[in-house]
């Protein structure tokens with residue numbers, strides 16, 4: 001069976017691979033037999049290899065070097081290019097983070113290939129599905145040159161175990177001088193959150209301008225915590241200083257696709273929809289019955305968020321006991 | 322400090338956007354076109370650096386004839402001159418091909434810094450800095466929420482999930498900017514008038530020494546095979562809060578087996 005390279009995205013906080021990696025392994029199986037590629041500091045592969053095998057990695061290429069994390073993106077693209085040249089895989093699948101997309105782009109130039117970003121599905125013939133224009137248009141696209149490279153949007157594929165051998169193979173890492181041009185001198189975590197990662201969460205509760213203040217975002221956080229959800233925010237809420245930018249959902253923020261999205265005090269502007277439209281169930285709380293968010297909502301409450309949301313939080317907590 | 326800012330004209334993200342069924346490319350001719358909003362932050366950052374350190378800001382656009390409006394906007398904000406790569410053979414180009422055109426155009430310019438927006442709102446690929454860095458052997462400093470240029474080095478804070486990375490590289494380098502980096506200025510009346518007299522150089526593929534057969538729809542490295550509107554969602558339920566809004570909401574979540 002054809003080999004498909006899958007770049008492993010790590011979860012430094014929790015250890016192990018990120019869920020996006022398991023999704024990529026699952027999606028890659030439509031095209032052939034996945035080989036996971038672990039690029040990181042020495043010792044990285046040991047912590048992720050079992051999970052990779054469980055989700056279908058027949059092989060695990062281990063490219064470890066103390067240096068790879070010191071530079072931005074370019075070394076990882078070099079390792080992948082080297083593997084593409086040696087193994088002639090049928091395709092390469094990469095989780096669609098900012099870094100993943102940049103690696104895909106560089107790999108495309110290096111290997112003379114085409115690449116498709118933010119795909120939500122890959123068919124056995126290589127045709128990918130992409131969501132364009134704020135979710136209004138569904139596109140089928142194909143790579144027509146070289147080794148197809150895909151970046152897979154988070155939460156679009158459900159990870160399914162398919163135990164495989166996970167045979168380790170060491171890859172020599174040689175980083176060129178050119179790939180050392182951009183140095184990462186520090187990695188700073190500003191918000192340590194005990195809540196689930198926004199793009200991975202199965203429930204997201206987002207607040208908008210209607211929340212009215214930073215303090216009042218505790219109403220949103222309360223509901224989120226009662227549901228074990230991640231917190232998001234509209235751009236108006238972010239621009240008003242109610243909540244940090246890294247939680248912005250929408251065209252210029254995160255794209256989320258949870259099982260349940262609850263929009264509170266958010267009007268539903270097209271740029272906000274761009275980031276949440278593909279959520280499975282959408283619930284809205286807004287005092288304006290004409291708010292466009294209701295056009296999307298499976299269930300909407302027309303009312304003041306300051307009364308509806310705290311009461312709902314209380315009832316949910318009571319039920320969950 | 323000579324700076325080139327890459328600017329793209331895109332269909333307004335707030336208006337209805339479409340693909341053209343004739344060849345499955347973005348329907349640009351009939352769209353409500355605007356300058357890519359993210360690029361305004363790159364222009365602002367370029368002007369800020371220029372105001373502090375001197376030099377010239379050049380706008381570079383690859384786009385159809387309508388893209389002159391985006392160029393005017395950039396010039397009216399304060400950029401000094403512009404280069405517009407205009408050639409119908411470019412139509413239908415994928416990101417890989419477009420990056421080849423931009424790289425060739427950059428080859429004809431002198432710069433210490435290339436700035437661009439962190440994404441174009443039409444295709445949302447966020448890859449141009451990576452593609453250009455790879456082609457030109459330039460350092461890539463992408464996704465900046467803060468930029469410092471001093472002593473021949475560019476340093477940025479690269480915005481990440483829940484924080485940032487500090488990254489640095491020697492000049493010349495390519496930097497992309499998010500909307501968290503600054504507050505773009507509005508063009509002044511004087512700026513709008515002055516923009517009309519600023520030089521705009523138009524280049525074709527021949528001027529750049531690019532073979533027409535290597536760009537455009539026929540040889541794109543990827544293609545859109547078909548598209549469809551997203552199926553509309555079924556009618557949802559909308560209830561007024563008559564003191565029982567929370568109860569109804571929780572009832573819905575319970576019916577969905579969420580609580």
Ligand SMILES: Cc1cc2nc3c(=O)[nH]c(=O)nc-3n(C[C@H](O)[C@H](O)[C@@H](O)COP(=O)(O)OP(=O)(O)OC[C@H]3O[C@@H](n4cnc5c(N)ncnc54)[C@H](O)[C@@H]3O)c2cc1C
Nearest residue numbers: 116117132346347384385408409412413414415416541543
């Ligand atoms: C929804 C969608 C997703 C896509 N995803 C990817 C992807 O993941 N990776 C990828 O590589 N490609 C991607 N493409 C591009 C695609 O693969 C094809 O190459 C094709 O659809 C071209 O894109 P376009 O519709 O933007 O074409 P065009 O509208 O023709 O634009 C292509 C580029 O050429 C410029 N241009 C157009 N006309 C002229 C002219 N007369 N003079 C100068 N410049 C001009 C435009 O400004 C733009 O930069 C995507 C396209 C769409 C519509």
Ligand SMILES: Cc1cc2nc3c(=O)[nH]c(=O)nc-3n(C[C@H](O)[C@H](O)[C@H](O)COP(=O)(O)OP(=O)(O)OC[C@H]3O[C@@H](n4cnc5c(N)ncnc54)[C@H](O)[C@@H]3O)c2cc1C
Nearest residue numbers: 208209210234235236250251252253265267271272287305
């Ligand atoms: C290029 C571009 C990119 C953009 N990117 C994004 C993006 O990534 N994400 C994004 O979200 N936006 C984005 N926007 C902005 C977008 O157009 C909207 O301005 C924004 O989404 C509005 O946020 P909002 O719904 O919170 O605020 P508003 O539109 O002001 O809506 C607030 C809502 O709260 C309701 N409300 C007020 N008080 C209460 C109350 N007490 N109880 C219940 N309801 C109440 C109001 O009825 C109203 O519907 C972008 C815009 C542009 C031009």
